[in-house]
Structures are given as structure tokens and as C-alpha cells.
Amino acid sequence: MAVTMEAAPAKSRSITAEFMKGLVRENPVFVQVLGMCPTLAVTTSVANGIGMGLATTFVLVFSALIASVIKRIVPNEVRIPIYAVIIATFVTIADLVLKAYFPPLSASLGPYVPLIVVNCIIMGRVEAFATRNAPGISVVDALGMGAGFTVSLMVLGAVREILGNGSILGFALFGDGFTPMLVMILPPGAFLTLGILMAIFNALKANREPVLIRT
Amino acid sequence: MSSANEGFVLQTAPHAHGPMSVPRIMHAVNLSLIPVVVMSALFFGARVLMLYAVGIAACLGTEVIIKSIRGQSWRSILDGSALVTALLFVMVLPPSISPLLVAIGGVVSIAIGKEVFGGIGQNVFNPALVGRAFLSAAYPVAMTSWTPAREVFSFVPTGRTLATVDSVTGATPLAASRFEGIAEYYLRLFVGQTAGSIGSTSALVIMIGGIALIAMKIVRWQMVVSFLGTIAALTGIFWLIDPTTYADPLYHLLSGGVMFAAFYMISDMVTTPFTTKGTVIFGVGAGLLTVIIRLFGGFPEGVMFAILLMNAVTPIINRMNNRVYGASA
Amino acid sequence: MRKLLITLTLVMILSGLVLAATFQGLTDRIEENRVAALNASLAAVFGGDADATFAELPGSDETTIYEGTAANGTALGYAVRLPAQGYGGQITLLVGLGPDLRSIRGIEVVEHIETPGLGGRITETEFREQFVGLDTQIDLSYVKNIEPNADVNEVQAISGATITSSAIVTGINEGLAQAIPAIEGRAE
Numbered sequence: 001m002a003v004t005m006e007a008a009p010a011k012s013r014s015i016t017a018e019f020m021k022g023l024v025r026e027n028p029v030f031v032q033v034l035g036m037c038p039t040l041a042v043t044t045s046v047a048n049g050i051g052m053g054l055a056t057t058f059v060l061v062f063s064a065l066i067a068s069v070i071k072r073i074v075p076n077e078v079r080i081p082i083y084a085v086i087i088a089t090f091v092t093i094a095d096l097v098l099k100a101y102f103p104p105l106s107a108s109l110g111p112y113v114p115l116i117v118v119n120c121i122i123m124g125r126v127e128a129f130a131t132r133n134a135p136g137i138s139v140v141d142a143l144g145m146g147a148g149f150t151v152s153l154m155v156l157g158a159v160r161e162i163l164g165n166g167s168i169l170g171f172a173l174f175g176d177g178f179t180p181m182l183v184m185i186l187p188p189g190a191f192l193t194l195g196i197l198m199a200i201f202n203a204l205k206a207n208r209e210p211v212l213i214r215t
Numbered sequence: 216m217s218s219a220n221e222g223f224v225l226q227t228a229p230h231a232h233g234p235m236s237v238p239r240i241m242h243a244v245n246l247s248l249i250p251v252v253v254m255s256a257l258f259f260g261a262r263v264l265m266l267y268a269v270g271i272a273a274c275l276g277t278e279v280i281i282k283s284i285r286g287q288s289w290r291s292i293l294d295g296s297a298l299v300t301a302l303l304f305v306m307v308l309p310p311s312i313s314p315l316l317v318a319i320g321g322v323v324s325i326a327i328g329k330e331v332f333g334g335i336g337q338n339v340f341n342p343a344l345v346g347r348a349f350l351s352a353a354y355p356v357a358m359t360s361w362t363p364a365r366e367v368f369s370f371v372p373t374g375r376t377l378a379t380v381d382s383v384t385g386a387t388p389l390a391a392s393r394f395e396g397i398a399e400y401y402l403r404l405f406v407g408q409t410a411g412s413i414g415s416t417s418a419l420v421i422m423i424g425g426i427a428l429i430a431m432k433i434v435r436w437q438m439v440v441s442f443l444g445t446i447a448a449l450t451g452i453f454w455l456i457d458p459t460t461y462a463d464p465l466y467h468l469l470s471g472g473v474m475f476a477a478f479y480m481i482s483d484m485v486t487t488p489f490t491t492k493g494t495v496i497f498g499v500g501a502g503l504l505t506v507i508i509r510l511f512g513g514f515p516e517g518v519m520f521a522i523l524l525m526n527a528v529t530p531i532i533n534r535m536n537n538r539v540y541g542a543s544a
Numbered sequence: 545m546r547k548l549l550i551t552l553t554l555v556m557i558l559s560g561l562v563l564a565a566t567f568q569g570l571t572d573r574i575e576e577n578r579v580a581a582l583n584a585s586l587a588a589v590f591g592g593d594a595d596a597t598f599a600e601l602p603g604s605d606e607t608t609i610y611e612g613t614a615a616n617g618t619a620l621g622y623a624v625r626l627p628a629q630g631y632g633g634q635i636t637l638l639v640g641l642g643p644d645l646r647s648i649r650g651i652e653v654v655e656h657i658e659t660p661g662l663g664g665r666i667t668e669t670e671f672r673e674q675f676v677g678l679d680t681q682i683d684l685s686y687v688k689n690i691e692p693n694a695d696v697n698e699v700q701a702i703s704g705a706t707i708t709s710s711a712i713v714t715g716i717n718e719g720l721a722q723a724i725p726a727i728e729g730r731a732e
Binding site: 085100101103164165185 | 547548551552555556559562563566567570573574581659660662
């Protein structure tokens with residue numbers, strides 16, 4: 001992992017900064033490269049990206065909240081099993097709610113909703129942030145990470161849906177003359193898009209940071 | 216890099232230079248492709264010349280743009296390697312393809328096939344085939360629509376237009392022989408007056424340029440022979456077992472992209488092994504995969520995937536066969 | 545040690561309670577969704593009669609059979625849910641048969657993971673319509689690049705997706721070969 005996780009309590013930083021870091025500086029997809037399985041698998045459309053992003057954010061926020069609240073009463077030896085149970089509980093709730101109220105979305109996300117349980121972003125934030133910080137700021141951190149994840153998935157989904165299907169959120173963008181670039185909604189398209197977006201992200205970041213060595 | 220006034224001049228390897236420089240090799244390959252360009256224009260019309268132009272513009276343009284983004288000199292396009300990629304890329308496309316797709320594929324060839332790895336000499340996969348593989352996955356219908364060649368040589372009978380391996384699975388010479396004599400059919404395949412990719416139909420013209428490259432020691436004959444030999448031997452075995460189901464070796468050699476790949480794709484110096492033993496392993500592996508994909512795979516033509524897969528194992532082949540100077544044993 | 549066990553047990557119990565409550569609250573709705581989706585595809589097989597009712601009959605190993613009745617009580621025929629081995633994985637089809645089991649009324653693709661734009665085009669009306677009216681007494685077959693002859697049960701394969709087209713044809717042939725005797729056996 002390229003980024004060192006937040007280890008010390010983040011008392012000094014503002015709530016805004018805590019939220020914003022998830023969007024850009026510590027973006028879970030483009031910078032931390034976490035949660036690649038749903039990132040690559042479900043981003044065939046914008047709607048899927050938003051659905052997966054929001055479901056993950058829901059699990060992330062509530063797991064972080066509970067983990068932060070109970071951090072003092074949890075014995076260190078069973079920390080991980082307890083967090084796993086908490087995360088699994090919220091994932092199951094999210095899965096059931098999607099099945100009950102958004103059956104088409106649930107069908108298109110398929111097994112990737114239950115798989116949120118093994119998404120490293122959640123365990124990562126719970127372990128690295130929520131267990132070391134107050135509940136309030138943990139929720140802000142979780143919201144920021146969730147927002148960063150959701151926006152990243154939306155961008156990936158948008159690029160792939162526009163190029164691979166000629167539509168956005170299901171609305172056709174082009175006339176009959178447009179031949180969709182099929183590969184973009186197939187698995188190789190996920191890797192290509194992610195790689196190119198990551199390169200752009202890195203290039204933008206590099207321009208903002210001081211350059212020490214130029215080769 | 217080095218400062219002469221220190222008394223010692225430090226240089227990195229390689230220290231021994233051969234007479235052939237990269238630009239010279241690339242220009243020789245480009246020249247050897249001229250007969251193929253001419254022949255493809257005769258068979259598929261002047262339109263393919265426009266496709267070549269689009270492909271060249273896309274490839275060279277992409278290289279210039281990427282080099283300038285990275286703050287490097289755009290003059291690298293003068294080494295001729297981007298031109299080789301452009302020509303080879305257009306030659307493995309179907310003649311009816313739209314110029315827009317040629318442009319997209321050309322950009323992908325150079326950008327994703329070559330420059331993301333760091334430019335010439337650094338790429339893992341053959342850039343022209345990366346472009347073609349991308350188009351095959353992106354536009355499968357356009358990439359499998361074939362047009363028959365025009366009747367250029369009247370001594371070559373046109374017969375009933377039968378597609379090659381590229382287009383229809385199972386159009387074996389046996390099926391063809393019901394409409395025309397076997398000999399005429401092979402003559403047609405050999406001259407290239409048949410349906411197929413722009414530059415890869417004519418074994419005759421490909422061999423003219425290819426043998427010139429072998430004579431100039433740019434293409435290693437061991438590689439060509441091991442590739443073609445493996446295909447001939449394997450398809451021969453299947454043909455002897457069951458001639459009604461499997462086509463004969465000659466058909467497999469002359470149809471599809473085999474001849475073109477033998478002289479121009481597997482001979483790419485960057486993406487294939489650098490020892491002679493390594494090139495033979497590469498040739499046998501590519502031939503084996505080609506036959507497996509052709510006979511048992513979901514695609515009618517397997518040359519492209521065979522070569523890309525072998526490109527991926529080239530670093531391992533190099534490791535296995537590379538003597539480390541100074542190392543024991 | 546005691547604190548460890550108590551905390552772990554407590555978290556498990558709480559989690560179990562929360563999940564049980566959520567499940568209780570949502571299970572009816574989830575089941576309704578499932579039935580609605582199944583009925584919608586069953587109705588689509590018989591031309592979209594939204595008020596038709598369907599009853600499940602005992603099928604064979606791989607197929608499930610539904611008997612359809614229109615809102616006014618007339619028999620619609622039978623729908624057979626059957627698997628086909630596609631290019632990407634298993635395809636689940638619903639094939640509608642007339643009450644006399646002699647002809648196909650329509651087909652619906654329930655589930656598939658074929659390549660979008662190629663094999664995925666089996667869900668398009670153009671492809672599915674070809675099966676309407678075909679004879680169940682002769683095996684289906686497919687043709688490429690030439691006009692299919694419906695009299696001998698030929699359908700046009702999807703361009704670039706021969707494996708998927710072939711899978712559908714084979715799947716229907718094999719599924720019906722099991723299902724039709726099963727339905728007939730029941731009627732006797």
C-alpha cells in the first residue's frame with residue numbers, strides 16, 4: 001500500500017479537511033488502491049457505480065460509528081472478529097434493503113453487495129481511524145472515504161458507460177451512427193479505464209506537489 | 216553522462232555495437248513492406264491507401280503528443296519504429312474497416328502498446344497486435360466483416376468466393392474443392408486473391424519482403440521455420456487422423472495471418488527473445504497456440520492471441536536462456 | 545478472559561437480533577419482488593397477459609414447468625424454465641408452449657452473463673421472435689448469413705455470437721425433450 005494510514009488521533013484537523021481527504025488526497029480508489037474488486041467488477045454503468053458506492057458508504061459509516069463508540073469496551077484480542085461481525089451485519093442489512101426496495105439494482109450488482117464485507121476500505125478505516133478517534137470525527141472520515149469511493153466509481157462507470165454503451169444513466173447520448181466501444185463494458189475496459197484515470201490522477205497530483213528530482 | 220577530463224570514461228552497457236542501428240533496421244522493415252502495400256491496394260482498392268495514411272497519422276501523432284507531454288524529444292518518430300507499427304497494424308485489419316476505427320486502434324497501439332511502457336525497446340507486447348486486439352474486443356462485428364479481393368490476376372481463377380480461415384470456421388479446402396480444383400484454390404491463397412486482412416492475404420508478396428529481411432539478418436530464419444514448422448506438423452497430424460474434419464497443413468500455412476505473422480510479427484525484436492534458442496522456443500510456442508486456438512478455440516483465427524501470449528512469456532524465456540557474463544557455470 | 549467472552553457473545557447476540565428484525569421486516573417484500581419478476585417473465589412468454597396466473601408443476605431434473613391460465617380461465621399452455629450452456633456461463637430460458645405442446649409460443653431470457661452487444665443480444669425481440677410458432681416435434685437448428693427456413697425450425701444465429709446462438713438452440717432442444725414427456729406423462 002502506497003499510503004501510510006492515519007495513525008495518530010486527528011484532533012488538530014478541521015472537519016472539512018477530514019472529509020475532503022477521502023475525496024482527493026487519500027482517495028480510496030485512485031490513491032490507496034483499495035476495494036478493487038467492486039471497482040473493477042460493477043462499474044459497467046453510472047447507476048451501478050452509484051449504487052455500489054452508496055451501499056459501501058452506508059456500511060462504512062455505521063461500522064465506523066459503532067466501532068468508535070465501543071472501542072473502549074472491546075478487548076484487544078477479539079477486536080478483529082467483533083469488527084467483522086459488525087461489518088457483516090451492516091452488509092447483510094444493505095443487501096436485504098436493496099433486494100426489497102431496489103430489485104433491479106440488486107440484480108445487476110449481484111454477489112458484489114455481500115462482498116462489501118471483505119472490502120478493505122471498511123476494515124481499513126475501522127482499524128486505522130475509527131478505533132483511534134472519537135465517534136463524530138470517525139463518521140466524518142467514513143463519509144469522506146465513502147464519498148471518495150462513490151465519486152470514483154461514478155467516474156469509472158460514466159467513462160465506461162459512455163464509451164461502451166453510448167449512454168449515461170441509461171439515456172442514449174448518440175445517434176445511430178455511434179458504434180459503442182464494446183470492450184469498455186467488458187472486464188479489460190475496467191482495467192484500461194482505471195489505469196488511465198489513475199495516471200491522470202497521479203499527473204495532476206504531481207503537478208501540485210513540489211518536484212524534487214527531474215529525470 | 217561522462218566527463219572526459221576526469222581521465223576515466225564511464226559508460227553503461229552495451230559496449231559492443233553492431234553495424235545495424237535501430238533506425239536502419241526499422242527503415243529496412245518499412246522498405247520491405249512496400250510490395251505488401253502495393254499488393255493490398257491492388258486487391259482491395261485505393262481505399263486501403265487512405266487507411267494506411269490514417270493509421271500512420273494516428274501512430275506518429277500519438278507518439279509526438281506523448282513525447283511532448285513527457286518532455287522528451289518528438290524526434291523519436293524519425294527512428295521509423297512508429298511507422299513500422301502503423302503499417303503492420305493496418306495490414307492486419309479487415310479491408311472494409313472504417314477510418315475512425317483505424318485511428319482509434321492506431322492511438323491505442325502507440326499509447327497503450329508502446330509508450331506507457333516507456334517507448335521503443337520497453338514494451339512487453341507487440342504494439343500493432345495490441346491495437347488489433349483492442350479493436351477486436353471493442354468492435355467485434357466490424358473486425359470480422361470480410362470483403363473478397365478483386366480479380367487482379369486473370370490467371371488466378373476467382374472461383375466461387377470462399378472465405379479463408381479468418382472469416383468462416385470450417386471452410387476447408389475440401390469444401391472448396393467442390394467448387395474449384397484444389398490446385399487453383401491453393402494458387403489463389405498463395406497469390407492472395409482471397410478474402411482476408413488488408414496486408415496478410417498474399418503469401419507470395421510477404422515472402423518477397425520477408426526473405427529479403429532474412430538475407431539482411433534482420434529476421435532470424437530459425438524463428439520463421441520453427442513457427443511455420445510447428446503449425447505444419449501439428450495440423451498435419453490432425454489432418455492424417457481425420458482429413459474430413461481437419462484441413463491440411465498447406466491450407467493452415469497459407470490462410471489467415473500465419474505467413475504475415477511468421478515474417479513480420481514474431482520477428483519484432485523488442486517483444487521476442489534475443490537468443491536464437493529463445494526465438495525457437497517462441498516460434499514453437501506461438502505455432503502451438505495458433506493451432507490450438509484455430510482447431511479447438513472459440514475464435515477462427517488464433518495467430519494474434521498466440522503471439523500476444525508468447526510476448527508475455529518472453530521475459531521468462533530470456534531469463535532461462537541468458538548467459539550472465541562472469542557468473543559461475 | 546471473561547470480559548472477552550461476554551463482549552463477543554453480546555455483539556453476536558445483538559447482531560443476530562438486528563438481522564432477525566431486518567429480515568422479518570423485509571422478507572415479505574423480497575418474496576413479492578421475486579414472484580412479481582417471475583410472473584412478469586412468464587406473462588411475457590405468452591404475449592404479455594398481465595392477469596394470467598401460473599402454477600408450478602413437478603418438472604424434470606433440470607427443468608421447471610409452469611402451467612398458465614388466462615384471466616378468463618382458458619388454458620394458455622405451459623412454460624418451461626430450462627438451462628443452456630452459453631459462452632459466458634449458464635443461460636436460463638423460459639420457453640412457452642401452446643396447450644397442445646405442438647408449438648413454441650415465445651421465449652424469454654431470464655438470466656445470462658453473455659458478452660453485451662454480442663451474445664447479450666439474445667434478449668432482443670428480433671432474436672426471440674424467431675422462435676414463435678416453431679414446431680416442437682422437430683429439433684431446432686440455426687443458420688449463419690443465409691435466410692433461415694422456419695418450416696424446418698431454422699433460426700438465424702446472431703452475427704459474431706455463434707456459440708451463444710448454438711447454446712440457445714441446443715438448450716431448448718434438450719430441455720423440451722425432457723419437459724414435454726414430463727407434461728404428457730402427468731396428463732395421462
